[in-house]
Amino acid sequence: MARRTKIYEGKAKILYEGPEPGTIVQYFKDDATAFNAQKKDVIEGKGVLNNRLSEFFMTGLNQIGVPTHFIKRLNMREQLVRQCEIIPLEVIVRNFAAGSMAKRLGIEEGLQLPRPIVEYCYKDDKLGDPLVTEEHIAAFGWASQQDMDDILSLALRVNDFLSGVMMAVGIKLVDFKIEIGRVYDGDFQRLIIADEISPDSCRLWDIETGQKLDKDVFRRDLGSLTDAYTEVARRLGVMPKSSTPISKPTLIN
Ligand SMILES: Nc1ncnc2c1ncn2[C@@H]1O[C@H](COP(=O)(O)OP(=O)(O)O)[C@@H](O)[C@H]1O
Numbered sequence: 001m002a003r004r005t006k007i008y009e010g011k012a013k014i015l016y017e018g019p020e021p022g023t024i025v026q027y028f029k030d031d032a033t034a035f036n037a038q039k040k041d042v043i044e045g046k047g048v049l050n051n052r053l054s055e056f057f058m059t060g061l062n063q064i065g066v067p068t069h070f071i072k073r074l075n076m077r078e079q080l081v082r083q084c085e086i087i088p089l090e091v092i093v094r095n096f097a098a099g100s101m102a103k104r105l106g107i108e109e110g111l112q113l114p115r116p117i118v119e120y121c122y123k124d125d126k127l128g129d130p131l132v133t134e135e136h137i138a139a140f141g142w143a144s145q146q147d148m149d150d151i152l153s154l155a156l157r158v159n160d161f162l163s164g165v166m167m168a169v170g171i172k173l174v175d176f177k178i179e180i181g182r183v184y185d186g187d188f189q190r191l192i193i194a195d196e197i198s199p200d201s202c203r204l205w206d207i208e209t210g211q212k213l214d215k216d217v218f219r220r221d222l223g224s225l226t227d228a229y230t231e232v233a234r235r236l237g238v239m240p241k242s243s244t245p246i247s248k249p250t251l252i253n
């Protein structure tokens with residue numbers, strides 16, 4: 001196969017030109033970063049798991065009519081997605097207090113919020129993705145009022161879907177982050193869920209034990225990240241073939 005043209009290399013993924021205009025190939029690396037890339041490591045197998053898990057969540061969202069960029073998985077580490085103009089916001093939905101919000105407001109981690117709270121951060125690594133309000137978003141023209149209405153309803157639909165899927169396998173969806181992209185269909189523009197949905201971008205706690213099954217395992221040195229992500233994949237029935245246990249040889253009489 002011809003060598004693909006690299007469009008962008010980020011912290012966790014590489015984007016290549018896709019086979020048709022308007023498509024791109026997303027390659028999931030094993031690199032893990034936290035605290036705006038101050039902490040870095042290579043976690044073997046993470047890319048394979050996130051490729052599968054993002055496929056699983058995006059496919060489910062597509063099926064319930066929440067549009068996403070996902071087209072199809074190509075192999076263990078790559079998926080074909082629809083190219084879009086990324087809105088420079090990290091859209092965060094929180095169901096329980098944790099991480100930066102718990103810190104910022106002096107709330108104990110794990111406290112259930114009175115209702116899901118949606119926050120926006122301006123996507124800029126150099127600035128450390130600062131929290132912004134809808135006022136900043138409108139004033140700087142990052143998204144229109146109509147976009148903001150659509151983003152809010154998309155974010156809440158993703159939250160309901162993911163919370164339910166996780167609850168069914170004994171996992172609490174504490175919070176998550178999504179990125180949203182703009183696509184054009186003729187004269188119309190619409191917004192779709194882009195980037196990835198994986199344990200890199202969610203906080204997932206075991207309902208019974210409170211055990212963390214997401215990137216906090218890496219951020220806070222709580223053990224094996226691959227084990228945590230494999231556990232999420234196992235519960236959801238999303239297991240990469242290579243890691244399914246090989247059955248013992250049976251004797252043939
Ligand atoms: N469908 C898409 N079209 C265009 N860009 C995308 C799409 N999905 C994700 N992206 C962008 O591709 C990059 C993915 O690589 P990643 O390693 O996550 O980058 P970063 O270090 O910037 O977070 C992100 O910048 C993300 O905004």
Ligand SMILES: [Mg+2]
Pocket residue numbers: 010011012
């Ligand atoms: Mg990213």
